[in-house]
Amino acid sequence: MQCLSVGIQVQTRIVRDGHQSDSRLLTALTNLYSICGEYHVACKVFDEIPQRDTVAWNVLISCFLHNSRSRDALGVFDVMRSGSYGCEPDDVTCLLTLQACANMNALEFGERVHRYIEEHGYGGASNLCNALITMYSRCGCLDKAYKVFKGMRCRNVVSWSAMISGLAVNGYGRDAVEAFCEMQRMGVYRVLPDEQTFTGVLSACSHCGLVDEAMDIFERMSKEFGVVPNIHHYGCIVDLLGRAGRLDQAYQLIMSMDIKPDSKIWRTLLGACRIHNYETLGERVVDHLIELKAQEAGDYVLLMNIYSTAKNWEKLTELRKFMKEKAIQTTPGCSTIILNGTVHEFLVDDILHPRKDEIYRMLDEINSQLKIAGYVADVSSELHNLGAAEKGYALSYHSEKLAIAFGVLATPPGMTIRVAKNLRTCVDCHNFAMILSGVYNRTIIVRDRSRFHHFREGRCSCNGYG
Numbered sequence: 001m002q003c004l005s006v007g008i009q010v011q012t013r014i015v016r017d018g019h020q021s022d023s024r025l026l027t028a029l030t031n032l033y034s035i036c037g038e039y040h041v042a043c044k045v046f047d048e049i050p051q052r053d054t055v056a057w058n059v060l061i062s063c064f065l066h067n068s069r070s071r072d073a074l075g076v077f078d079v080m081r082s083g084s085y086g087c088e089p090d091d092v093t094c095l096l097t098l099q100a101c102a103n104m105n106a107l108e109f110g111e112r113v114h115r116y117i118e119e120h121g122y123g124g125a126s127n128l129c130n131a132l133i134t135m136y137s138r139c140g141c142l143d144k145a146y147k148v149f150k151g152m153r154c155r156n157v158v159s160w161s162a163m164i165s166g167l168a169v170n171g172y173g174r175d176a177v178e179a180f181c182e183m184q185r186m187g188v189y190r191v192l193p194d195e196q197t198f199t200g201v202l203s204a205c206s207h208c209g210l211v212d213e214a215m216d217i218f219e220r221m222s223k224e225f226g227v228v229p230n231i232h233h234y235g236c237i238v239d240l241l242g243r244a245g246r247l248d249q250a251y252q253l254i255m256s257m258d259i260k261p262d263s264k265i266w267r268t269l270l271g272a273c274r275i276h277n278y279e280t281l282g283e284r285v286v287d288h289l290i291e292l293k294a295q296e297a298g299d300y301v302l303l304m305n306i307y308s309t310a311k312n313w314e315k316l317t318e319l320r321k322f323m324k325e326k327a328i329q330t331t332p333g334c335s336t337i338i339l340n341g342t343v344h345e346f347l348v349d350d351i352l353h354p355r356k357d358e359i360y361r362m363l364d365e366i367n368s369q370l371k372i373a374g375y376v377a378d379v380s381s382e383l384h385n386l387g388a389a390e391k392g393y394a395l396s397y398h399s400e401k402l403a404i405a406f407g408v409l410a411t412p413p414g415m416t417i418r419v420a421k422n423l424r425t426c427v428d429c430h431n432f433a434m435i436l437s438g439v440y441n442r443t444i445i446v447r448d449r450s451r452f453h454h455f456r457e458g459r460c461s462c463n464g465y466g
Contacts, residue, residue: 023049027056034063054080054087061096065103071343073100074109081116091122098131105420105447106338107139130158137166140418140445140452157191165200170452171461173208176201180217195227202236206243207451207462214240235265242272247281263294271424274305282306297323297330298423334422335399337407346402355406360397363405366436367396375435378428400429404436404444414441421448434460 026049033042042063049056057080064073077097080089089097094117101110114132122128129152136145149155149163160183167176180201183191193201198221205214218237221227234257241250250269254261266288273282282303289295300323307316322328335346344353353359367375377395400421407417425433425448433444438458446453454461 023051023053023056027053027059030056030063031059034059034066037067039063039067039069052085052087054090054093057085057087058090058092058096061093061100065096065099070100070103070106073097074104074106077109077113089116091117091125091128094122095128095131098128098135102131102135102138104338104343105139105336105418107136107141107418108338108341110135110139124153126152126154126156126159130156130162133159133162133166137162137169138447140170140447140454142166142170142172155191157194157197160191161194161197161200164197164204168200168204168207171207171454171463173204173210176204177210177213177217193225193227195230195233198227198229199232199236202233202240206236206240209240209243209463211240211244231259231262231265234259235268238265239268239272242269243275245276247272247276247278251281261288263289263292263296266292266294267296267299270299270302274302274309277306277309279306279310279312297328300328301330331423333399335403336420337403337418339407339410344403344406346399346406348399349397350399350402353402353406355409358409359402359406362409363397363401366405366408366440369439370432370435373435373439375432378426378431395426395428398426398429400425400446401432404433407444408436408440408442416443416445418445419447421446424449425453430460434458 026045030042030045030049033039033045043060046052046056046060046063057076061073061076064070064076074097077089077093079085080087080093094113097113098110100106101113110132113135117123117128117132129148132148133145136142136148145163145166149159152159160179164176164179167173167179180193180197183193183197198217201217202214205211205217214237218229218233221229221233234253238250238254241247241253247269250272254265254269266285270282270285270289272278273285286295286299286303289299300319304316304319307313307319332347337344337346346353350356379395400419403419404417407419411417425446430453433446433453433455435458436442437444437455441457442455444453444455446455451462
């Protein structure tokens with residue numbers, strides 16, 4: 001509020017002193033409102049700038065990024081390239097646009113920005129190379145991320161951390177650990193890891209179940225490198241222990257931390273309780289979240305999953321009633337797929353897509369083919385007390401299944417299908433994509449809330465550590 005108050009005072013002074021035609025002042029004011037989270041006010045001030053140079057457009061892109069409007073940020077890059085406003089994207093524009101591409105899973109657009117960088121002589125800039133590594137990694141295109149990394153003349157700790165994190169999120173845990181070791185074997189070019197590097201490598205161990213390696217690195221952090229573990233590092237270890245079924249040890253670690261546990265670390269443990277059906281501990285974790293006043297609808301959904309798997313319908317009904325009374329709304333699952341620059345968005349049981357009839361016919365055909373190959377719906381993902389057949393039907397039209405079916409329908413045979421999901425992919429959809437990749441000979445890359453899943457030849461890169 002103080003930041004906003006300052007912005008209003010500055011704007012009042014600008015108008016009073018007759019500087020409303022000063023483009024540089026209005027650009028700075030746009031940036032100030034953007035930082036304050038006043039998106040609409042920032043855009044209004046931007047519209048009043050009489051002469052918008054590259055800096056002004058960069059501020060607008062930054063404003064879009066700050067306010068979770070990555071799609072609009074990509075549109076600005078195209079506007080600037082059109083030449084309609086007499087200015088072109090510079091290195092800062094490219095840096096910001098690559099962040100938007102990473103957020104949107106917009107690989108094709110990111111490749112266009114990469115070409116623009118090379119054509120305009122920005123390719124040697126380490127910050128742009130680091131952004132390209134992150135963009136390609138977060139679009140599930142690790143080979144191109146690695147090519148950029150290997151082509152860098154000078155790799156700093158940000159470069160190594162980006163590459164390690166990219167390997168981690170794409171399921172290449174052992175490669176990430178090897179990269180962590182390699183950065184320390186570079187002789188005079190040796191790079192010391194920082195907090196972000198350790199977050200990346202511990203996350204890699206967590207995603208791939210490398211318990212011993214993670215515990216060794218965690219112990220060396222402060223002793224060998226003088227890096228004090230932060231909440232993110234503890235979160236990686238809790239996630240690792242939780243996935244390995246060592247939930248009591250994970251709980252004791254949280255309770256023994258010098259740092260106050262945040263909601264994310266409790267939520268990590270709650271996710272492990274769902275995987276291993278720890279009902280009592282799950283309830284205790286939700287109590288901790290309530291104490292922090294940080295409980296979300298998704299936490300209750302995880303607890304409902306635990307009750308459903310345990311067939312504790314009484315507690316599940318009580319919890320559902322409680323959520324209804326408190327008007328707690330769950331976040332609907334949403335999956336997107338980008339084809340030829342167009343974002344196609346799907347919700348569960350979606351009927352809004354213009355090709356919906358074709359998509360549903362394709363999905364029915366896919367289901368028939370997968371059943372022949374041995375696919376059986378995993379009904380543990382359905383929380384209602386229904387029969388197996390009814391549960392299977394309820395799971396048939398999840399958003400990622402619709403997105404994948406559209407990908408099969410709209411792309412040539414053999415082409416990679418890339419889907420982004422706002423929530424964690426459920427067990428049934430994971431199995432569906434894994435079997436489909438083998439039956440249809442397709443590589444399917446799904447980016448969910450926590451990681452990438454590369455489905456190839458009936459296998460997934462997560463190796464069951466989803």
